[in-house]
Amino acid sequence: MKSTINRIAYSTLAISLATVWGFPFIYSLWAAFHEEKYSANFTWNAPLTLENFATVWAAAPFSLYFTNTVILTLIILASNLILCTLVAYAFARYKFPGAGLLFSFIMVQLLITPDILIVENYNTLAKIGLIDTIFGITLPYLTSAFGIFLLRQTFKTVPISLDEAAQVEGANTWRVLWDVYVPLAKPTYLAYALVSISFQWNNFLWPLIVTNSPEVRPITVGLSIFATVESGVEWALVNAATLLSTAPLVILFLIFQRRFVANFMRAGIK
């Protein structure tokens, strides 16, 4: 009897919290798929429409923004995967003077991230003439302390005997890294890739500062300009644009959801 009451209370709590939490997003869906006049007027049988998405797509160069975001996300991801692998491998399996100190120096970047150093990073970029370029947006993010940390942890769990066996068979450093370590760290790579993609896809402040022209604007900056200036602040359009620009990421996450959560946990904190 008592447990039944408990269960009902528990379920009620769960349903209400999940509903409250999901509400803003559902509201945004409502506004995006209805005409503007229904944005703040909830008639249950209001006709659905895709008109807003078509208007948004035609009103601003969203396909260009998407391309820019994809390019910059991929540059950063590729560079992170390669550079972090190298550094992590050196720290996991080699002995060299000052390793401990150097590692803590790298870990400082977890705290003092490039996101807060906008003033001088902007000056640096201006000095080397990369303001208003996609490559300029990516530069501060090409290595990542977080990636180095995750991969070092993973590489350390690889049995040394595997490494030695490969060397006995005549594999050089690169072969060992590529044939032994990289395949064993696949879950970590996947988890890190998802974190990196979602961070870069969502990054706003730095690209906002660095870009001036639509040709290099990523989707977040394009969206903010559309929402404040170009849409004439029509809620239906703002919401359609908002959903449009986040859809690829949400879909990516839905596909990888379970694996993402499991991998991230295994790689990151134990």
Next chain:
Amino acid sequence: MKRLKPSLVFIFLVMPCSLLVAFTYYPAIKSLFSSFWNQGTSRRPSKFVGLENYQTLLADDVLAQILWNNALYALVTIPISIGLSIGMALLVNSKIKGTSLMRLSFFLPTMLPMIAVANIWLFFYAPGIGLISQIMQYFGFEPINFLGDASTSLWSMIVVAIWKESGLFMIFYLAALQAVPANLKEAAKIEGASGIQVFFDVVLPLLKPTTIFVAVNALINSFRLIDHVIVMTEGGPNNSSALLLYYIYEVTFAYRDFAYGSALTVFLVALLGLMALFQFKILDKKAHYQ
């Protein structure tokens, strides 16, 4: 452990780390140097002014208000998100139906860019036609201009931050909960502990490392993520919703005062450094980095 051959040092360490130095260490140190100079104009080149920028900083009333805002923002957002995320993790981890839908609902805000979140909530908060206004009017309350009123603007930002971040923290707690040994809970139940007692006496202490990890991350985030401030209020009205990094952005890129912007950056870096030191000295004994 092998010795690292000098030929590999360059590829393994120097190349990747030089990028890191160029965009993390160099700008931090350069900020310190720039902060001792004033902002030059086309007619007057910048000159060495010693601690003048720091005198301005200490006497800056706007900065004092913004620091208070940031402290309030962090101190309210972090405990509430942690409390909610533990609740969410318990619900999602329980045996009731529909947990995957619940998890989606809790986690979705985390996936959205802060810009998107800000747009959605801008609509929510809009005076008159916004949903919250409508609900208040329905119940006969006077509608409030949440973002346009200095007494509610920061609180509106706090709600947005809690909505966005709790789902991420839930994931960490979910992992921690799943790592709690079942026999511990069984043992406590056999001893006659109630469900609530089991939670407080057995489960909660085991979540402590996760809580430290989450709290530190949330604290850093509260100083790093200001996209919503830019989109929703631009710090206004009267700086009532401005945060420290937003002020740096405004001073540097709107008022074009790079010198004072540098001094403020030094201040922010020092602040984060102090927090790290505090974590290191006092809390790190329980943290996870092995």
